[in-house]
Amino acid sequence: MRKQITSPEFAAAAEIAKVxxxxxxxxxxxxxxxxxxxxxxKPYGWTRQAAYAxxxxIEDGLARFHAARKAEAAELERLRTCTGSDQTETHANEPPAPAN
Structure with missing residues (x-):
């Protein structure tokens, strides 16, 4: 039996796999x-072997999806560390928030 995957993972993999x-x-x-x-x-009248391809x-699509997510996370981390900023830092060109 194969390892089950989540429905969102499957949807991403199916989009990549183009089947x-x-x-x-x-x-x-x-x-x-x-x-x-x-x-x-069974509903398609196929042999069991016809399911392999x-x-x-889909499994190949899932592997590509995970590789892309990993590369994206690494690039975001690289950009964050290169600029020395994080999400809580304000930009120098932004006006100060109005006082209440």
Whole structure:
């Protein structure tokens, strides 16, 4: 049995993988809902082996999604440390907040 993934992770992976709707449905059945390969392909009349390719495509898409998120986080951290700023710092060109 494959490791299940969350629905949001699956949606991101499916968008990246660019597979057809029926293949997405089969992969979702296995990866999100926890069905067996045989259960997932039965409504489509496919063999169990026919589920391997779409599931692999989604898993590859998920790996690319996680790699992109990791790279994005690293770049944001690099930018934050290069500028020496954080989210609580104000900018020198901003006017002061009005006094109440």
């Amino acid at each position: 057809s709707a029926d293949r997405v449905a089969v992969a979702r059945s296995v990866l999100v809902e926890g069905k067996t390969y045989s259960q997932a392909v 779409p599931i692999r495509s």
